[in-house]
Amino acid sequence: MASDPPPEQPPAKKPGVGVKIARGVGEVLVTLGIVILLFVFYVLYVTNWMSAGKQAEATDKLDDKWRNERALNPEPLAGESFARLYIPSFGVDYKYAIQEGTGTESLDLGPGHYTGTAMPGEPGNFAIAGHRDGKGAPFNDLDLLESCDSIIAETADSFYVYRVLPKKEEVGHWANGPGKRPLCGKVQPLRAPDAPDGGLYGDTYGQEIVDPSQGEVINPIPNRPEDAAPPAQQAALLTLTTCHPRFSDRERLIIHAVLVKQYAKAEGKSGELPKEMTEAQG
Amino acid sequence: MYAWIWRHLPGPLAVRVLTAIVLIAGVIALLMFVIFPAIEPSLPFNQVTTE
Numbered sequence: 001m002a003s004d005p006p007p008e009q010p011p012a013k014k015p016g017v018g019v020k021i022a023r024g025v026g027e028v029l030v031t032l033g034i035v036i037l038l039f040v041f042y043v044l045y046v047t048n049w050m051s052a053g054k055q056a057e058a059t060d061k062l063d064d065k066w067r068n069e070r071a072l073n074p075e076p077l078a079g080e081s082f083a084r085l086y087i088p089s090f091g092v093d094y095k096y097a098i099q100e101g102t103g104t105e106s107l108d109l110g111p112g113h114y115t116g117t118a119m120p121g122e123p124g125n126f127a128i129a130g131h132r133d134g135k136g137a138p139f140n141d142l143d144l145l146e147s148c149d150s151i152i153a154e155t156a157d158s159f160y161v162y163r164v165l166p167k168k169e170e171v172g173h174w175a176n177g178p179g180k181r182p183l184c185g186k187v188q189p190l191r192a193p194d195a196p197d198g199g200l201y202g203d204t205y206g207q208e209i210v211d212p213s214q215g216e217v218i219n220p221i222p223n224r225p226e227d228a229a230p231p232a233q234q235a236a237l238l239t240l241t242t243c244h245p246r247f248s249d250r251e252r253l254i255i256h257a258v259l260v261k262q263y264a265k266a267e268g269k270s271g272e273l274p275k276e277m278t279e280a281q282g
Numbered sequence: 283m284y285a286w287i288w289r290h291l292p293g294p295l296a297v298r299v300l301t302a303i304v305l306i307a308g309v310i311a312l313l314m315f316v317i318f319p320a321i322e323p324s325l326p327f328n329q330v331t332t333e
Contacts, residue, residue, distance in 0.1 A: 027283045035313065042318045043325070102331045104323060114331070129331040139330070215332045242330045249326035 043134045051136035054109045058097040059084075066156045076100040076113075083120055085111055085128065085138075086152040088279050089145065096138050098153070102129045111138050111240075114218050120153040121160045121262060123234040127218035132242040132253075139242035142253055147206045148184040150276045151238055151257050158264050159274045162238040162257035163187045165206040183279065186260040190235060200229055204237070208254045209244055217241070217254045235259070 015023075062081040076082035081097040088094070098113055099106035106112035111130035118124030130139035145151075145164050153160045163183070170178045171189045178184065192199030203223035210217055218239050221228045236259035244253035263274045287305075291298040322328065 024283055038310065038313055039318055042314055043322065046314055046318075047322070104328075107328075107330065131328065131330055133327045135328075210332070212329065213333050217332055241332055243327050247327045249329040252330070252332055254332075 047134040048136055051108055051110070051134075055097060055136060058099065058109045059095075062097050078103070078115070079105050079109075081109070082113070082155070084154040086154065086277060087145070087149070088152070088277055089149045090141055092278060096130075096136075098128060107131060108135055110136060117218055117239075118220065118236070120155050120238075121158060121236060121259065123231045123236050124220035125218055125222065125237045125239050126153065127239040127241065129241045132244075133247055139240060139253075140246075142240060142242050142255055143207075143244075145207070145255055147178060148181060148187050150183070150279065151240070151255075152274065152276060153238065156265075158262055160236075160238075160259055161261040161263070161274060161276045162236075163260050164255060164257045165190065165204060167207050168205040171205065187258065190258065200224060200233070201235065204256055206256055208256070209251050210254055212249065212252055214252070217252075217256075222254075222256060 058081040062084065065081075078101040080100050082100055083098045085096045085098050086094060096110040098111045099109050100113050101115050102112040107129065111128045113119075114127040114129065117127040120126050131137050132139050132142065147164050147166045147170055149164045151162045151164065153162070163186070165187065166174050166178065166189045171191060174189050179187070190201030190204050192202070195202065200221050204221070208217065214223075216223045216225075218241065219226050219228075220231070220234050222237070222239065238257045238259070240255040240257075242253050243249050244251045261274070261276070288298070288302070291301050293301070
């Protein structure tokens with residue numbers, strides 16, 4: 001950024017005030033341009049490096065916790081890691097520790113659990129938010145998830161396999177078309193076909209794009225009042241939220257998945273992984 | 283501005299070049315670790331939750 005040293009002999013004519021001002025303004029503008037480029041670099045790369053470090057730390061802590069205390073702590077503290085998220089169609093190495101809470105401190109580390117929503121495996125809605133750009137961008141490719149793709153949550157004692165629900169345009173011909181794929185064996189639209197509004201789960205599809213103010217998507221029954229049904233009648237869902245479109249906060253991209261299977265971890269054998277973990281859908 | 287700073291750096295050329303590099307590194311570090319993290323939360327694409 002430093003300019004060349006001044007020439008040895010003084011210039012023939014000293015620059016006037018106007019020239020000096022123009023030069024000063026020019027230098028300030030060039031500097032601002034460089035600062036903005038640095039900021040772009042920071043957002044796209046530096047935040048990823050910082051988050052990767054924090055996420056690795058959180059993963060280690062989680063491993064330690066699970067190794068040392070088998071007893072479940074049902075209410076994790078804010079910012080504490082309590083589960084792990086796998087999305088096999090994003091690659092076998094896709095795994096993130098999930099933190100409690102959706103504040104900046106939680107989301108800087110990785111995906112964050114909406115406090116007050118269900119925990120993994122429980123009836124209701126296990127809802128998680130994550131960054132789509134920068135900060136490790138765990139939910140960068142959420143728009144690429146297809147119906148029936150598996151999303152796996154691991155807790156201290158179990159694996160919970162969720163699968164993305166049918167998308168809105170697939171529901172009509174689900175049984176004859178998309179639902180016949182091998183992965184979709186246990187995935188059915190949750191709509192009640194007889195009810196005009198589709199029943200309790202009439203507005204629950206695999207993917208939706210909503211306004212940021214639509215907090216109802218993380219309700220126990222998405223897009224229905226909090227007390228629409230007692231827990232006994234609620235399906236066990238998982239919901240992922242992130243920003244949409246990329247690099248914008250205009251809308252939110254929402255993914256809903258339903259619990260299809262649950263594996264208890266064998267005592268002392270944490271290396272055993274469910275077979276869904278290795279599936280990768282094209 | 284930069285010419286003015288350069289003229290006011292003390293010492294021989296090598297020392298001045300070193301000082302200049304340290305100054306630039308300091309400014310970049312200040313931006314990366316203090317200023318950018320402070321303004322970053324107000325970026326639109328950090329809003330990933332519903333209200």
